[in-house]
Amino acid sequence: MSDSAELPSELQDRARLKIILETALLTSAEALPLSQMKPLCDEPLSNRELELLLADIQRDWLNRGIELVELASGWRFRTRPHMQVYLDRLSPQKPPRYSRAVLETLAIIAYHQPVTRGDIEEIRGVAVASQILKTLEARGWIEVIGTRDTPGRPELFATTKQLLDDLNLRTLQELPSLSQMTLEENDRIGS
């Protein structure tokens, strides 16, 4: 208290205003445009002055877990990306899962590549929705590597290096062995 009393009053006001702005920004559920921040100041402030204060707050938070950013709709605090890994530990949401159709399609492409949509449909015994192939392409796990020289020139799908990376494999040979699986399946059915 005695310290702040010795500050020039202008500095005091500025420090107080910074605290008020910071509190408002930390509390607000939405980004605050400059126009909405102005009523927080007891004396009228120009945009320029307000922006200087905000830049000052930004600096205060430089090496912290959240940062003050200016977005199209105004200013707001948000977490820095590298904090995500810790925050995820707090709310362990179950990661989304791909449907059985997507996984089976991927398995067929992985083990039978290069394959056409028709090949996949024949093995699965049902039509393959375009959405399934798009999902896998968008994820960067499959790609079209050519077309088969048959009527309609169907596209040939193969898996990508990215899939191997994401599965932490070096080559496709490291995929679970089909013969092993067939044995297991026979055991399972037999028992």
Added chain:
Amino acid sequence: MSDSAELPSELQDRARLKIILETALLTSAEALPLSQMKPLCDEPLSNRELELLLADIQRDWLNRGIELVELASGWRFRTRPHMQVYLDRLSPQKPPRYSRAVLETLAIIAYHQPVTRGDIEEIRGVAVASQILKTLEARGWIEVIGTRDTPGRPELFATTKQLLDDLNLRTLQELPSLSQMTLEENDRIGS
């Protein structure tokens, strides 16, 4: 960077951990109990160590607009009450004040819990409208914790941790003392 490189690594870790804890507390939608904070630390921490870090964070925020408080269900940042006058300028709609009927019902549940609707009616001398109980349940301040083993098996109401959190209390013992209240009232009447 060069500065922090010169810090003893223990201090670095502590500073990093403080930032992670602060970020988690600033972003959490609910109060965080110590048990939930522990997974944030890469190395196992005792409650005591965690509390020292939290006390440290509390000190960091001493002269600011928000403060770290310990509530019934854990630790949480909240605005300091003297900031409210500014925050009200941002969102002029105030939450509605509760009616006397709602507040008296809440008081009876808080001080006499667990109670049935019949108990509340007995003390207030009037019927308790369902709306009153619904209002308190919707706010998350009361909940049904069972039924009383009497004819009709009436529901038993009790207050929640959220009520304590929302009133900035850690335990039910921190509710205003009844005997103190009666003394004050008698003084008031007597004077």
Added chain:
Amino acid sequence: MTEHPVIASIHGEPLKSLPQDLYIPPDALELVLDTFQGPLDLLLYLIRRHNLEVLDIPMAELTRQYLHYIELLQQHRLELAAEYLLMAAVLIEIKSRLLLPKPARVSDEEAEDPRAELMRRLQEYEQMKLAAQKLDQLPQAGRDFEFIQVMIEQKAARLPEITLEDLKLAWMNLLEKARIHTHHTVRREALSVREQMSHILRCLRGGEFVAFDTLFDPESGVQRLIVTFVAMLELAKEYLLEIQQSETFGSIYVRLSRTAE
């Protein structure tokens, strides 16, 4: 009412008019039941207004005021809640018991004051009424302070992850299905040939002729070389490749079959 100019007598002081704070203008009568939380609240009001002790209620005065109040309300045809009328009955009962001579048999214990139950209820209610006021005075989240919840910057919608186990299970499912639909069989393939087929197609994607030997990596070992060769034969068999050799023992060139481009 006109035959009773003295409305009430408080501690011997006659009251000639309704206390100001008790009077409610007729057009505001509908608010009456909202103003008081019930008969206990009204009784407390009457007692406390006149600085009376809850523990020593002058029953006669209290009952008279209460009944007068009820009468006033009824004059305006306000439907009184049953609780108010019940309380009137209770008050009259207590009052009449107080008027009756005490029973001759006097036990050691003092006969219970007929007011005791009412006093207990009034005290209990008053305590809760005060507690309600105190609770309302406590700083309240959303009204007197806010909890902080800074937005968590979400990465682009989290994508599903898969594991080898997922792929394996998907394949086992297919095997089982294949068993049911016996009209086709799932062939077991030499995986490396398939992979190599994809690899070759990828190398040839430009559509240009590529030297045959550049598709083989001598460093990768004999097995790999054989697999690559088998893959190329497979591709040729599926008409995916065009293989050309302009002269005997000359260089062999390979490109995607033109129709396959």
